[in-house]
Amino acid sequence: xxxxxxxxxxxxxxxxxxxxxxxxxxxxxxxxxxxxxxxxxxxxxxxxxxxxxxxxxxxxxxxxxxxxxxxxxxxxxxxxxxxxxxxxxxxxxxxxxxxxxxxxxxx
Numbered sequence: 001x002x003x004x005x006x007x008x009x010x011x012x013x014x015x016x017x018x019x020x021x022x023x024x025x026x027x028x029x030x031x032x033x034x035x036x037x038x039x040x041x042x043x044x045x046x047x048x049x050x051x052x053x054x055x056x057x058x059x060x061x062x063x064x065x066x067x068x069x070x071x072x073x074x075x076x077x078x079x080x081x082x083x084x085x086x087x088x089x090x091x092x093x094x095x096x097x098x099x100x101x102x103x104x105x106x107x
Contacts, residue, residue, distance in 0.1 A: 020057070054099070
């Protein structure tokens with residue numbers, strides 16, 4: 001049985017994973033689905049565990065998109081910052097944004 005703190009943490013992680021997944025929406029449905037499929041198949045990261053596996057998510061994006069990765073990351077940063085009321089000005093590190101959204105302000 002999860003305690004209140006554990007449930008809150010799990011809900012926050014679920015909300016963050018959903019935010020990241022919806023952040024791919026700018027690509028259109030086909031490209032989004034293809035990207036999510038490749039991330040799961042080749043990098044072992046599913047949308048529901050994006051928040052717990054930021055390194056795998058980011059590495060997968062780099063392998064899939066190469067030089068285009070910063071643009072994808074920026075769109076995800078904007079989405080997460082919007083959903084979690086974080087000021088996105090100057091934010092360029094997706095992992096740091098994920099950690100901030102998870103409540104790790106010392107990351």
